[in-house]
Amino acid sequence: MLKLLAIKDAYLKNEDGATAIEYGLIAAGISLAIVAVVFTFGDQLEAVFTTMEGSLGAAAAEAESSR
Numbered sequence: 001m002l003k004l005l006a007i008k009d010a011y012l013k014n015e016d017g018a019t020a021i022e023y024g025l026i027a028a029g030i031s032l033a034i035v036a037v038v039f040t041f042g043d044q045l046e047a048v049f050t051t052m053e054g055s056l057g058a059a060a061a062e063a064e065s066s067r
Contacts, residue, residue: 038045
């Protein structure tokens with residue numbers, strides 16, 4: 001009977017799963033933050049990258065024509 005109580009106590013003190021759950025919650029929080037930022041600033045980011053694409057294309061065309 002004492003062995004059964006010892007096994008029960010060891011089971012209740014086991015915290016291996018708690019660490020995995022904590023890491024999962026941290027990853028979910030970071031993912032939620034990334035989604036919120038992209039949702040909020042998505043149009044502005046798209047405009048920045050479109051402008052950069054145009055500038056790089058123009059610079060490449062200018063470099064090609066000066067050869």
